Amino acid sequence: MSELVSDLDGSGLRLRQESVDARHGILLYLEEVTVTFDGFKAIDNLSLYIGDGELRCIIGPNGAGKTTMMDIITGKTKPDSGRVFFGQTIDLLKLDEPAIARMGIGRKFQRPTVIEPLTVLENLELAMSGAKRFRGLITTRLSGEERDRIDAVLEKVGLTEHSGRLAGILAHGQKQWLEIGMLLMQEPRLLLVDEPVAGMTPAEMDRTAELLRSLAGSHSVVVVEHDMGFVRSIADQVTVLHQGRVLAEGRLEELQIDPMVIEVYLGAGDAYH
Amino acid sequence: MVLPRWLLADRAGLVLLAVLAVISIGIPVLNLLVPPDHPLHLTAYTVTVLGKYLCYALLAVAIDLVWGYMGILSLGHAAFFALGGYCFGMYLMRQIGTRGVYGDPVLPDFMVFLNWQELPWYWHGFDLFWFAALMVLVVPGLLAFVFGWFAFRSRVSGVYLSIITQALTYALMLAFFRNEMGFGGNNGLTDFKDVLGFSLQANETRIVLFVLSALALAGGYLLCRWLVSTRLGRVLVAIRDSEDRARFLGYRVERVKALVFTLSAMLAGVAGALYVPQVGIINPGEFAPLNSIEAVIWVAVGGRGTLVGAVVGAVLVNYAKTWLTGALPEIWLFALGGLFVAVTLLLPRGLIGLLRRREATT
Ligand SMILES: Nc1ncnc2c1ncn2[C@@H]1O[C@H](COP(=O)(O)OP(=O)(O)O)[C@@H](O)[C@H]1O
Ligand SMILES: [Mg+2]
Numbered sequence: 001m002s003e004l005v006s007d008l009d010g011s012g013l014r015l016r017q018e019s020v021d022a023r024h025g026i027l028l029y030l031e032e033v034t035v036t037f038d039g040f041k042a043i044d045n046l047s048l049y050i051g052d053g054e055l056r057c058i059i060g061p062n063g064a065g066k067t068t069m070m071d072i073i074t075g076k077t078k079p080d081s082g083r084v085f086f087g088q089t090i091d092l093l094k095l096d097e098p099a100i101a102r103m104g105i106g107r108k109f110q111r112p113t114v115i116e117p118l119t120v121l122e123n124l125e126l127a128m129s130g131a132k133r134f135r136g137l138i139t140t141r142l143s144g145e146e147r148d149r150i151d152a153v154l155e156k157v158g159l160t161e162h163s164g165r166l167a168g169i170l171a172h173g174q175k176q177w178l179e180i181g182m183l184l185m186q187e188p189r190l191l192l193v194d195e196p197v198a199g200m201t202p203a204e205m206d207r208t209a210e211l212l213r214s215l216a217g218s219h220s221v222v223v224v225e226h227d228m229g230f231v232r233s234i235a236d237q238v239t240v241l242h243q244g245r246v247l248a249e250g251r252l253e254e255l256q257i258d259p260m261v262i263e264v265y266l267g268a269g270d271a272y273h
Numbered sequence: 274m275v276l277p278r279w280l281l282a283d284r285a286g287l288v289l290l291a292v293l294a295v296i297s298i299g300i301p302v303l304n305l306l307v308p309p310d311h312p313l314h315l316t317a318y319t320v321t322v323l324g325k326y327l328c329y330a331l332l333a334v335a336i337d338l339v340w341g342y343m344g345i346l347s348l349g350h351a352a353f354f355a356l357g358g359y360c361f362g363m364y365l366m367r368q369i370g371t372r373g374v375y376g377d378p379v380l381p382d383f384m385v386f387l388n389w390q391e392l393p394w395y396w397h398g399f400d401l402f403w404f405a406a407l408m409v410l411v412v413p414g415l416l417a418f419v420f421g422w423f424a425f426r427s428r429v430s431g432v433y434l435s436i437i438t439q440a441l442t443y444a445l446m447l448a449f450f451r452n453e454m455g456f457g458g459n460n461g462l463t464d465f466k467d468v469l470g471f472s473l474q475a476n477e478t479r480i481v482l483f484v485l486s487a488l489a490l491a492g493g494y495l496l497c498r499w500l501v502s503t504r505l506g507r508v509l510v511a512i513r514d515s516e517d518r519a520r521f522l523g524y525r526v527e528r529v530k531a532l533v534f535t536l537s538a539m540l541a542g543v544a545g546a547l548y549v550p551q552v553g554i555i556n557p558g559e560f561a562p563l564n565s566i567e568a569v570i571w572v573a574v575g576g577r578g579t580l581v582g583a584v585v586g587a588v589l590v591n592y593a594k595t596w597l598t599g600a601l602p603e604i605w606l607f608a609l610g611g612l613f614v615a616v617t618l619l620l621p622r623g624l625i626g627l628l629r630r631r632e633a634t635t
Contacts (some may be wrong), residue, residue: 113518115511126507127522137505140279168434186522232500 008184016029020104020189021087022052027190027220030075033082035244042068043079044244050190055216057203057231057252058224061264066224067110069241070192074107075100086190102129106183110194110224112175116168120159120178122168124150124209127182149185157181167197180211190220197230209233279502285581285625286498290491296323297487301480309587317476322595324483324551326588331490331544333571333583335537338497340569341578342506343533344513345430349438350541352411352445355555357542358406359396359449360412362462362555363396364405365473368467382464383457393455402469409546410539417538421531428527430516461503461556468550479551486547490584494574497580500536509533570613585624 002226020027035043043065050056058066065213071077075097077157084092092100101107114123129145142150154160157177162170176196183191193212197205205227206217212234215221225231231238240247240255242264248255255261280286300323303315332354339345366381375385379392393575398404422439424434452458471478500506512526520526549555558564568587575586590612598605619629 077518097520098523098525101521107521109517109521113515115507115514115518117514118507119508122507125504126511129523137508140277140499140501140503182522 019087019089021089022153022189024088025051027052027054027087028222029083029085030069030073031083031085033069033072033079033084035065035072035077035079041243043072046082046241047237048246050220050222053217053220054224055212055221055234055236057227057235057238058222058241059228059231059238060247061226064241064256065197065244066241067194068244070107070194070222070224073100073192074105101186104189105192106186106188106190106234107192108176108179108183108194112172112179112199114170114175114178114182117166119164119166120154120170121150121163123178124153124181124185127185129186153181153184156184158207173200173208176200176204176208177211184215188219191215191222193221193223195224195226197225197227205230206233276458279499280495281372282502283498285579287492289494289581289584292343293334293487293491297484300483304476304480306546317479320483321478321551324479324486324606325432325548326591327483327486327490328544328548328551329424329568329591330584330587331486331493331547332541332568333575333587334490334493334497335540335544337572337577337580337583338500338540339537340572341580341583342509342513343530344516345530345534346432346435346569347438347534347537348435348562348569349440349442350537350568352442352560353417353538353541354545354548354564354568355414355442355445355559356416357409357545358549358555358559359456359462359545360405360408360542361546362465362549363399363408363456364402365465365468365550366462367396367400368468369464372466373464375430381457381462383452383460384455387452389455391474396455406546409542413538413542414535415547418531418535421534422527425527425530425534431459439565440563442560443562446557446562449557449560457556459557461554461558462549463554463556464552465550473550473553482547482551487553489543489547493543494580494584496540500533501580505529567609570609570616572615574612574620574623576625579623579625582623582625589624627628 026049028048029047033043033046034041046065046069048069058069060066068077072079073092075092075095078093086092086100086103086105090103092103092105095103111239115126118126119151124145125142128149148165151160154163155178159174159178159181162174167175170178180193180196196212197208200208209230212221212223223231223234235252237249238252238255239249240261246265248258248261250258300315300320303313304317304320307314309316332350335353336347336350339347353354355468369381371378373382375382380389384392399408424437429437448454449456449461450459456462465473467473468478471481473479487536501509507528508519508524511522511524512529516526520531545555545559567590571586571590572583574590575584576582590609593608594605597608616623622629
């Protein structure tokens with residue numbers, strides 16, 4: 001029972017984050033991963049490597065398997081076959097969602113998902129790593145050090161003046177930033193960001209691009225996005241996913257003149273703008 | 274006196290606690306010190322009815338903790354209430370001793386009637402008050418934990434979970450109806466004489482039980498209020514509004530649910546244990562699926578996710594029930610159904626929501 005109580009957060013399974021071994025420069029390995037839903041291959045023998053500190057964009061038409069790929073990395077969906085490793089040593093397929101989250105992988109959902117009846121500050125507090133052990137949960141106060149961490153993240157995502165407001169009344173873009181802030185409170189090594197700018201105004205998009213770029217380097221960031229202009233503004237490296245597999249990979253300028261990519265995606269690309 | 278910040282911020286809760294303090298003093302005064310012929314005199318019967326409402330209110334608070342804050346609509350909480358009641362009823366049965374119809378010093382009457390020669394193993398220890406009191410917490414808690422552990426781990430949620438909680442209480446009802454179970458079958462446990470040596474018929478005992486019910490309600494309320502104002506309380510809200518978000522933030526949602534569900538069942542058990550000596554009987558009817566549904570309606574009427582609303586709803590609906598079942602018994606169920614529909618459509622945030630809105634607009 002006491003183990004159960006102290007392990008509400010799955011920290012019993014937690015390997016220390018420092019032990020993520022990215023010595024070869026690669027933080028995330030997906031190798032020959034296949035997922036089938038009722039006979040339909042949503043992910044088909046997909047291999048993908050994300051470098052340590054890299055900012056990677058993943059594009060691809062609707063139904064290409066982008067969200068499913070994130071489901072696999074974060075433990076929501078277990079693949080039929082393949083290997084998924086975080087660093088050299090951590091087999092993500094052996095872990096469940098909370099354990100993977102605690103390992104240092106944060107995920108932003110396609111729909112902004114913040115806890116609406118809580119304030120911005122409370123949302124960040126909820127996400128704070130290290131506050132999740134049972135004893136850490138049974139408190140009504142914030143320590144000075146915790147408050148500093150929250151303030152730093154508020155500043156980073158530009159919500160400092162809104163810290164006392166309910167998350168539910170934030171503008172759409174602010175909710176997206178709050179969710180990214182929640183990921184940052186988890187102190188992740190890898191951020192998975194699903195369609196962050198859908199529904200944003202151009203100004204909000206610019207701020208988001210700036211935010212994501214500022215995170216690269218100290219974190220690896222994987223961004224799934226439809227908006228080509230946005231992708232152009234942030235990405236070093238772009239992967240095109242199609243029918244559950246990698247169609248092409250490279251710099252956006254190269255991809256835009258690749259006939260195969262043009263055919264499946266960019267040709268019809270206007271539909272996604 | 275310095276109150277913690279989480280309590281100071283809870284104005285409705287402070288009002289509730291003040292009301293409980295006032296009635297804990299006032300009602301004994303009106304019963305014991307005001308002469309019986311005085312119009313303000315309260316009869317022991319009235320005191321007992323009020324004590325019963327307080328037990329229901331504690332059950333409602335327990336339900337609101339899991340439903341209002343964690344989003345689990347349990348339609349089986351009356352089972353935990355009844356189990357707490359049976360545990361305490363077993364103690365009261367053992368206190369009867371030789372005063373039963375058959376005069377057996379150990380076996381309760383119904384066992385003698387069934388020609389049983391010895392006490393079943395699970396009745397041992399219930400002659401001790403402390404043991405029975407402990408079981409009032411342990412039995413509902415354990416059942417809730419085992420049930421919750423499996424249900425939540427299999428990620429059963431929403432309406433499916435509500436249905437299996439109904440099945441749970443229904444199955445227990447059928448089991449307790451059987452004589453072979455050893456809990457008095459159909460008739461349940463009754464004919465109680467005294468508790469810790471004090472006669473249950475005595476005015477003073479009834480007053481003490483009433484005050485204890487008020488204290489238990491205050492304690493249960495404070496525990497829940499404190500819990501929902503901690504970080505864990507915010508985790509509960511996160512689970513309610515976006516279970517996946519909580520999970521991907523690193524929370525073991527299943528364990529949080531199982532733990533809080535267990536705590537809630539224990540509170541329901543305490544409510545049941547205080548209820549039984551006041552009404553003088555516990556029978557399998559307490560497990561009836563409808564009882565659990567009624568309790569959920571109290572919470573909905575008062576205002577889900579407010580704790581105070583649960584208390585208000587439980588007391589008002591039961592007051593209406595006492596009055597209506599006296600005046601027009603056949604329409605009670607229709608009235609209850611109508612009330613539920615009306616509240617759902619017109620007052621989604623319950624009576625407390627109505628008050629809060631008033632407050633906000635003035
Ligand atoms: N849980 C599921 N059950 C069945 N099919 C699914 C499920 N999740 C995704 N799919 C299917 O897998 C394909 C890939 O979906 P998804 O990963 O959401 O695509 P994207 O995010 O690239 O638009 C789609 O055809 C979708 O219908
Ligand atoms: Mg998607």
